[in-house]
Each structure stands twice: as C-alpha cells, then as structure tokens.
Amino acid sequence: MSHLIIVPIVLPVLAAVLVLLAGQRRQTLARAISVASTSGLAAVALALLIAADTGEYRVYALGQWAAPFGIVLVLDRLSALMLLLTAVVGVCSLLYAVQGCDQQGKNFHALFQFQLMGLNGAFLTGDLFNLFVFFEVFLIASYGLLAHGGGEARLRAGIHYVVINLAGSALFLIAVSLLYGVLGTLNMADLALKVAAADIEDAALIRSAALLLLVVFALKAALFPLYFWLPDAYSSASAPVAALFSIMTKVGVYAILRMYTLVFGAEAGAAQWVAAPWLLPAALATLALGMLGALASRRLKGLIAYLTVASVGTLMAAVGLFSVDGIGAALYYMAHSTLIIAVLFLLSDLIARQRGDHRDRLERAAPVAQPVLLGILFFVGAIGVAGLPPLSGFIGKVMVLQSATATGAVYWVWGVVLAGGLLSIISLSQAGSLLFWNTDVKAEKPFVAAPASAAAIMPVAALLAGIAALSALAQPMKRFAGDAAVQLLHPAGYIHAVLG
Amino acid sequence: MELLVASAIGVLVACGVYLLLRGRTFPVVLGLTLLSYGVNVFIFVMGRLQSGTPPIIKTGAAGYADPLPQALVLTAIVIGFGMTAFVLALAVRARSALGNDHVDGVERSGPERVR
Numbered sequence: 063m064s065h066l067i068i069v070p071i072v073l074p075v076l077a078a079v080l081v082l083l084a085g086q087r088r089q090t091l092a093r094a095i096s097v098a099s100t101s102g103l104a105a106v107a108l109a110l111l112i113a114a115d116t117g118e119y120r121v122y123a124l125g126q127w128a129a130p131f132g133i134v135l136v137l138d139r140l141s142a143l144m145l146l147l148t149a150v151v152g153v154c155s156l157l158y159a160v161q162g163c164d165q166q167g168k169n170f171h172a173l174f175q176f177q178l179m180g181l182n183g184a185f186l187t188g189d190l191f192n193l194f195v196f197f198e199v200f201l202i203a204s205y206g207l208l209a210h211g212g213g214e215a216r217l218r219a220g221i222h223y224v225v226i227n228l229a230g231s232a233l234f235l236i237a238v239s240l241l242y243g244v245l246g247t248l249n250m251a252d253l254a255l256k257v258a259a260a261d262i263e264d265a266a267l268i269r270s271a272a273l274l275l276l277v278v279f280a281l282k283a284a285l286f287p288l289y290f291w292l293p294d295a296y297s298s299a300s301a302p303v304a305a306l307f308s309i310m311t312k313v314g315v316y317a318i319l320r321m322y323t324l325v326f327g328a329e330a331g332a333a334q335w336v337a338a339p340w341l342l343p344a345a346l347a348t349l350a351l352g353m354l355g356a357l358a359s360r361r362l363k364g365l366i367a368y369l370t371v372a373s374v375g376t377l378m379a380a381v382g383l384f385s386v387d388g389i390g391a392a393l394y395y396m397a398h399s400t401l402i403i404a405v406l407f408l409l410s411d412l413i414a415r416q417r418g419d420h421r422d423r424l425e426r427a428a429p430v431a432q433p434v435l436l437g438i439l440f441f442v443g444a445i446g447v448a449g450l451p452p453l454s455g456f457i458g459k460v461m462v463l464q465s466a467t468a469t470g471a472v473y474w475v476w477g478v479v480l481a482g483g484l485l486s487i488i489s490l491s492q493a494g495s496l497l498f499w500n501t502d503v504k505a506e507k508p509f510v511a512a513p514a515s516a517a518a519i520m521p522v523a524a525l526l527a528g529i530a531a532l533s534a535l536a537q538p539m540k541r542f543a544g545d546a547a548v549q550l551l552h553p554a555g556y557i558h559a560v561l562g
Numbered sequence: 563m564e565l566l567v568a569s570a571i572g573v574l575v576a577c578g579v580y581l582l583l584r585g586r587t588f589p590v591v592l593g594l595t596l597l598s599y600g601v602n603v604f605i606f607v608m609g610r611l612q613s614g615t616p617p618i619i620k621t622g623a624a625g626y627a628d629p630l631p632q633a634l635v636l637t638a639i640v641i642g643f644g645m646t647a648f649v650l651a652l653a654v655r656a657r658s659a660l661g662n663d664h665v666d667g668v669e670r671s672g673p674e675r676v677r
Contacts, residue, residue: 191634198641205648217656218667221587224649225665228594229582231645235601235638239631243608248630 066113067122067135069106070145070182073099078175086168093160096171100156103178104149107142114142115542117549119559121188129188129560130249136188136560139546140393144185144309144316147397150528151309151404152178154521158408159302161518166211166300173210177203177306184313188560190241190248193317194234197282201227204310207303208295219294226291230281237274244268250324251560254553258329265332272326272336276318283314285378286347289371293355296370297363301411304363305404311374312400319381319389323550324557327384341382342471346478349375353485362413362422365493366406369447372482373399379475380462387465389547394539395458398532402446402455405525409439412518413497416511424493429501431511437498439522444490446529449483454532459483461540567607574600587653587663594649598642605635 077099084091113120120137123129156174164170180200187193205227209220242248244267245256260268277288284292292311296304322337330336352372359365377399380392414422416430430436442453449455459479466475532539549555574596581593609628617629653663660667 191637195637195641198645202645202648205652209652214659214667217652217659220652221649221656221665221667224645224652225582225590225594228645228649229597231641232594232597232601236604239601239605239608239634242631242634243610 067120067137070103071179073102074175074179078172081171092171096174097156099175100152104153107145107149110137111142111146114139119556121559130247130252133192134188134560135186138549140550141185145182147400148181148309151306151400154525155302155305158521163300163302170210173203173206177207181309185316188250190238190250194238208299210303211300215298219298223291223295230278233274234278237271240267240271251557254325254557257325257333258331260331268333269336272333275321276337279314279317284311284371284374285344286351289348292371293364293367296367297361301407304407308400308403312396315377319550324553327553335384338384341378345375345378345382346474349478349482353482356489357485360424362410362424362493365489366410370403376462376479380465383465383469386547386551389550390544391461391465393543393546394461398454398458401525401528405443405522406447408522409443412436412514424496426500426502428505429503431513433498440494442526444494448486448490452533454529457536563611571600571604585664587665590665591649591653595646602635602638605631605638
C-alpha cells in the first residue's frame, strides 16, 4: 500500500518513455503501452479511492525526506476523487483516439501520458512549488496535444493558449516566492501553520500572494474574467484531446479548493477566507457569460466549450460558499460535469465526421449516416449537461441550489443557475434540431458518410454509463463528496498527518 | 543594493508586460522572456540579499545564504528556457502557416499595419 500513492505519477512516465523508445514506426506497440498504462491508472485510482474513503490521510515522503523539508504526496478523499476522474476520462479519450486521431501527428501517446502524469502529480502533491512543477508538466504536454493534428485554427488558438499560460506561470512563481520570502516554507501543511502564526506586518504580503495565486488558479479554471482563452483552445483541439482537457480546467478548481481551505481557510488570521469575496461573483459572471456564449456559438464544439466555461461557473459558485454543503455539492457536480463534457466533445467529433464539409458548424446540411443512434446519444448528453432529470446534472444542480438556500447569496445563485439552465436548454435544442431534424434531405451528398464503428461509439457509451452510475449511486456519491468537504474544511487532520 | 535590485526587477517586469501586450509574436516572446527574467531575479532575492555567507549552517558563521531559492530559480530557469524555445518554434510555424506574424493570425487594419 505504502508505495501505491506514487504509482499514478511513475506509471505514466514509464509508459511515456517506453512509447518514445518504441518509436514512430511501431504505433501498435505504442497504442498497447498507452492503453495498458492508462487502464492500470484507472485500477490504481480506484484502489486509492477505496483506501482514502476510510478517512485516513496517506502521506508519502519522497526519498524519505520528512516534511516540511522534503516533498510529500498526500492522499485524501479529494485527491483520490480527482485521480479517478482523470483516469476514467483518460481511458475513454484514449480508446477514442486509437480509432485514428492519434495518427494525425507525432508523439500523441507520449504527450498523453505526460499530461496524465502532470495532472496526477498536481492532485497528489503537498508542496506548493511542486504543484507549480506539475502544472508546468501538464501544460507543456497540453501545448503539444492542442497542436496535435496541425491546422491553422489550432496554431492560432495554440499561440494564445501558450502565451496566457506562460504569463500565468510567471504570476504563480511570483506568488510562490513571495510566500517563501515571508514564511520560509513551501510545504502546504507547514504554510497553513505559518500563515496562522504570521506577524501582523506581514499580513498585507500574505494576502497579496494569496490573491495572486487565486488569479493563477482562476486562469487555469477559466473563471471570469480569465476564461477567454478556453473556447478557442478547446473547440479547435481534436476531440479526444478536448475530452481530456475537460479534466484540465478542474485542476484550477482543485487548487483553489485545496489552497483556500487548507492554507487560507478558517485559521489563516489576516488571510482568513481571502478568496471568498471574489469567488462567488466571479463564478456567477462566468456562468452567465458561458451560457450566453453557448447561445451565440455557430459551431457545436464552440457551444460545448462555452458549456465547459458555464459548468466551471456553476461549480465555483458552490465552492465560493465555503460550506460543507457547498463544497460537497461542487464535488458531486464536478464529477458529473467532467464526464458529460468529455462525452459531448467525443460525440461532436462523431457527428462532425458524418456531415462532410459542414463538419460541426451549426447550419443546415444533409442528414448524418446514423441519425437515430447519434441523435439519442446527443439527446442524453444534452439532458445531462443542461441539468434536467433524471441524470446526475439535475441532482448536482439541486445540491448546488440547496447549499445556497441558507446563505445571503441565495437569490443570486438561484437566479443565475436557473436562468443559465434555461439558456443551455435553448442553445442545445437549437443545435440538436439543426443537426438531426432540420436536415436537407434532398441535398446531393458529395461524400459517403461512413457510419461510426462500434469501437468509436464505445468510449462515449462508457462515459454515459459513468453518468448513469453517478445518477443511480447518487446517495453514496453524495455521502463521499460530503465527507471530502468535511475533510477539506477541517484541515487540522491534514496538517497533523503531514507534519506529525 | 536592495533599491537597485528592486528597481531592476520592476523595470524588467514593466518592459516584459509592455512587450507582452504587443500585436506581433516576436515582441510577445521577448516580453515573456523579460518577464521570466524579472521573476527569476525576484525568486532569487526572496532568500534575502547577502554576500560572503556560507550556504549551510556552520558553527561560527554569522549567518547563512538560503540555498532553497537558488534551487527554485534553477528549476524556473530550466522551465522558462524550454518554454521560450517552444513558443518560438510555435511562432515560426504560425508565421509560415498563416502568412503573417500577428498573434491573432490575421492582419488588422490600423496604425500597426502601416508601420
């Protein structure tokens, strides 16, 4: 058990190196290694989730260097949930990619594995600078993955994406070194203690560093006003990459949850709940603008990218309440939204492949080759993402709304979330009727659309099965999310586990 | 000494941000480079400015130079260097594929174009 925690970081690195050694010619071998590694990750993540659900923190000191001097990996319920989500989305995106997308450029599998390594590392690490390093690892891999397949749109979106993330990294470094300069530590648990005991004259510096970090994490999470890079980047990426990216915005959410409950939470003295006044308004603005963007989208992938932004808004609104109910609701909704966004990105590619030159543009075109199958999948996906019963989106939204009832922000949260839901139903039904009903039956088909193979449908169906499981097992999931929220809001256990 | 280093960081970051907001990819890359230089010096001085002190605690030494920011800045330099190389390669690819070096990939009319 003791070494199992580091497997989610080491396994993808090994796989990436093996894939590189296998070379460009032996693609079947590369695919086999990649699929084996990612499935292995899913199994390990499940084992870790079960281990974390005992409520015990598991701490792994790298090289046996004790905290706060060495780097530690810490596993709690939140990290375990994020690891499992990453692995599930990873497996499904990869199984979709091996249908052919991975051959459109070089080194897809190596980049994919490095991306998984960076994500897993970011979810596990208990050290702030190490968090920066893992952020860079998955960002560098994501730059490569975004450009995978080439094309002008990807290059254009790629430059924006790379430049804004490099600027974000510079801010991250300033904030981290400011915290180190004032407090003399980078271990998160130790930071929590030092922030709580900081002198009053250092309070302004600590608050500045904390808010600077909030800017960085909000940039990664795509919160208003820092989400403008997302729609272009996600809608131009190839489908399996965009599906994998659905977990990447959640890294920002994870980092906000971790830092602003553990380090800048209830005990933080002058920096107590420093993020709270900013998060809720930013989240509601993100939600509103994301839904308006979805309504205005002229492409299916653009619409889904804006729905991604809106889903971040919904879950950050719940996080911004900083209560057990709010964070519990956010975690449940996060699991749902990650899966459903991945479903929609993969599905949009299946649809686009059957519409010839119209691709995923929302305009009248000849009907797709499998209108019934794709129509049903799209309908289920749309119900899920819009938050209609009976799927988990509805349960998640109800939990978010419930968590806001007893707070002062109740009218804002209810108003924006419900109006956003209405807008998403309108935009999705517009898109759906244009894609499947209002088709140009008489149009000469200049191409023969090949029906999607069962192997290409399978990852989408698997993710939808995950959504169904999330809906059917809502009670145990809600219990788990609530327990994770309790863990987050009582950081003494975390600090004790790390520092002894 | 403090004033000199602090102003140097300020000038580097200001120039970096100014160049970052330009419309062509090359100034933007230069801006990112300057910004990362400023940040690197900032990390370095977070271990406090002092000279002639040993990097490890020794009996009899008056103080010690904090070695950790030096390790951090090394990591930051390596990452920054790699990213500069990558973004340059990306900018060159975009220039050849899109036919111009504007960050949006399209020429805009206006004073930018005349120059």
